[in-house]
Structures are given as structure tokens and as C-alpha cells.
Amino acid sequence: MTDPILKISNLTKRFGGNTAVSGINLEVQPRETIAIIGPNGAGKTTFYNMVSGRMNPTEGKIELEGQDITGLPPHKISRMGVSRSFQINNIFPEMTVQENVEVAVTAFHGHSRKLFNFASRNRAVQDEARELLGKLQILELADRRAEVISYGDKRLLEIAVVLATRPHLVLLDEPTAGMTPDETKRTTSLIRQLADTGDYTFLITEHDMDVVFGLADRILVMHRGENLFVGTPDEVKAHPEVRRAYLGEEEEEEASA
């Protein structure tokens, strides 16, 4: 085994008397895809918020490639190669699709400090943005205003923005939530392709079990803020407690829906 890209020890977040995340330990290997599952309120998004710097942990330690990043602000963690998407679309609504990605490319290359150039003539930035839109198969939308494209396309656009800062570690928060079954299938295979390039390590929270089992090398099961189990998809499927705590609930939910 190589050194982990991400090492999380005893990560805990309390809001007043309420423990949202409790004592999570996790080591993520480079180029791994890890799915984080658990019912709503299990602490998945809080976990992301701490790893990406949006929240400070109450306790515990987060190490990225051997460096302690616990409690650093988001822009510093982003600079160190962590990029994330959000559960609710988080894009620049009044810009075109291509400009959305250009912002992130501009930020990554440090062009954002240039006051006296014309952004619209920066060919290198535009080409890089278009290449990413191509990877996400939304290049034909490049000149549309971001707020008018479909919900599913916005989710893909956000992934393009996330990848534009050339992260090593990518945190996707329910990337297929709210998508149609066709969009979900397309998005899953796109993420699969990106993972297969070996350029990225993915953490993915997801409710759709087909997506989870189709993508994940390993699965972290969270329940009420705690680490219930970590294992391969087959181990998770076979684990009785996980079936009871999460998969069981899921089936009940589906049955009642």
C-alpha cells in the first residue's frame, strides 16, 4: 500500500449538544473511488464540509498527502488539490456555461490577479474550459447562460467547474440527485470514465445504490454521524448490520413511496 492521499482520524463535529459527525477514521488511497452512504442526517455533508474547509471540526485531524489541513479555509484547501461539488447546484447563474468553467481555470492558473488583460481574449483559458466541457459532454451548451440549462446539465457543469482546478481529491455531494434515470446513467458512466483515467481520487456521497455499487471501490457507511462500516461493495452488501441500518431503511422507504 502507498501512502494515503487523505487520512482522517477521529473526526468529530458537534453543534451544541448535537453530534453530527462522531469519531470518523478513514484512509483513502490515491486513485480510489470511495462512496459514502447513509440515511439523510447521517453526517455525510458535514463530513464534506470539514474536509473541504467549510466547517471547522470539533475534534480530530485531516491530513492531505501527509500535510495537516484541519481547519484551513476553503481557498487554501482548494489550492492544495481538493475540490468539491454541492448538493444544491452551485454555479454562476448569469455567466455562460463556458465562462463558469473559465472562472475556475482562471483561478487555478493565477490569472485572476491580472487587471489589465482582456479575459475574453485568453485563448489558453478558453481552450482548457472547452476541453472540460467536452469531457462532461456539455460542450454544445458552451454559450448558453448557465441559469437556463436543464437541472441535470447544471449538475454536470458543476463537475466541470470542480475539475477545472485540477484537483487530486474530488468530493462529489450526491452528483445524481434529482436527475432523470437516463441522466443518472450518463453521469455515472462519465464519473466512471474520469475515475478510470487515474487522475483523480473520488469521494462520492450518493443515495442511489446502483450508482454506488457501479462506481465505488470501497464504501463508507455512516449512521447517525458514526462510521458503521468500511468495506468493498460486496462486503457491504453482505454485512448484516449495514443491511439493517441502511439498506433496510432504503427498502422500507421505497416500499412506502
Next chain:
Amino acid sequence: MKQNILIGVMLVAIALLIALPWYAPFFYIFIFTEILILGLFAVSFNLIFGYTGMLSFGHAAYFGMGAYTTAMLLLHQDWPFVYTLFAAMALSGLLALVIGFLCVRLSEVYFAMLTLAFGMMVFTIAHSWRDVTNGSDGIAGFRIKEFGLGLDLTIGNPTVYYHVTLVVVGIAAVILYIISRSSFGMILKAIRQNPERVSFCGLNIRTYRLASFTIGGIFAGLAGALIAPFLRVASPELMHWSMSAEPVLMSILGGTGYFLGPFVGAAMFVLLETWITSFTESWMLFLGIVLALMVMFFRKGVLGTFLDWWMNKND
């Protein structure tokens, strides 16, 4: 095609502005000098408001700082005029940097209130520190002995001063326009639309907010430096909070989404004031009605509404 028409309209407008003293009544030279200066003031404000999304309610502090700097340097030091402009920009920028540093960590209404509070403090200092600022009378009685740059210009002549203002405001507008279209400007627009996404792209948004605030302050200072010789006084009123409201109103009137919107707003503001006050005292009532209509029905302002309509119209 439409792009070319717009460029053509711009060129005609610039030509008309240059030639103004040869066809307009003398009175309008003063009116247009004021429009240009307040237009620059409003455009400098709109970099902070329309582009970066921060409603600064104390922008007059930097405007007044520029006016006082120029007035005092002319009165006490006999500096050539052009050098006082640079000094005004430097000191206003410094003031904006210090105040901005304390304000940009707040957002939305808290930012607006804190900038307002600092604006009132600066006003009070100008008003009360009689030894330096001459209190409510302000700094007057200064004379421009020399223009600088080896140019022999009679600044005292309103037509000459109008042309000087036109050139200075023109250069400043070009610089601000380039900044608004630069990579930096693109990041400012992104911050207005979604600050969180920008910080998750790896940028410290406070730094960019502060940079925008300071640049806005620098050019407000330049506008202030131009108004002092025009009014022949630098007084505390230039720093009053009601002066801070003017660029807000002008930007909303003209439109915050286009670079020239605040200039159009400044022109409307000054012209309406001039025309309406010639037959009634209550010009603020008319301004209020116009503003209410703009905010209710034409959020993009006069220029923004027109350009959006015209650009989307089929050929």
C-alpha cells in the same frame, strides 16, 4: 453589426462631448463638467456594487478625500494640478484600503452599515478638525498656478477645465473598463454571483473584495480631485452620507450591468435636477418617482433595459 452600431454611437457621443463648447450654451459646459465628474464617481462605485456585489454606503469618503487632498496641496504647496490628482488617488486609495480591510469581512447589509458608519466618521473628522480642514467652511481660496506636464493651460477658463476633465475622466474610464473586462474583473463578477463557489475554486474572496473596494476608492478620489477646482471649495458636504447615496442612485438609474450605465445615470441625475429645479423646488419628488419606477419595472436601469431590448431584437 449591432456591435458596430454601438461603437459608432460611442464615437459620435465622444465627438459631441469634445465639441460641446462650440455648439452648446455656456451654462452647459458647467453641467457637463459636473456630469463627467459625478459619472466617474458613479462608475468607480459600480465596480464595487455592480461588479463585485457589495453595496458600499460610504463612497463619498474617498470622493471627499480626493477633493481635500487636491485643495490642500494647491493651497499650501502650490503643486502642479496633475500631481495633485495622483496624490488624491493615492490618499483616497489608502483610506479605502484601511476602511475596506475592516469592512470586507462582512457581507450584505452589515457591510453596507459598516461602510456607512466609517463614512460618517470621516465626515465628522472633516467637519470638526478645524485646524486642518477649516471645519464647515472647507478649504477654499486655492488657485491652480501650474497645470504640470509642461502644459500651459488656463485652468481657470471653464471651457479649458471642461476639456481637462473630459480627458482625465476618459483615461480613467478606459482603465476601469479594461479592469472590468480583465481576468480579475471576471472573478469580481463571479464573486457577486456566487462567492462561495469562488472560494472553493481556491481564491481568497476577501482579498478580491478588498482590491475592488480599493480600486473603487482610488477612482472616487480622482473624481473628488476634479470637483474641488470646479466648485472652488472642498467642503465636508462632499463627504456627507447623502453624497454617498448619489452614486447608488445614479448606478440604479443608468443600470449596474453595463459599464457605462452609471455615466448615463449621472447624466440623467444632473440634467433632471437642472431642468426640474428651474420650475419647482421639489425635484426630489420627481427623482423619487423615477427611481421607484426603475426599481419596480426596469431593474436593469435605463441603459441596461434599452441595450437588452435592442440586442435581443431581431434584425
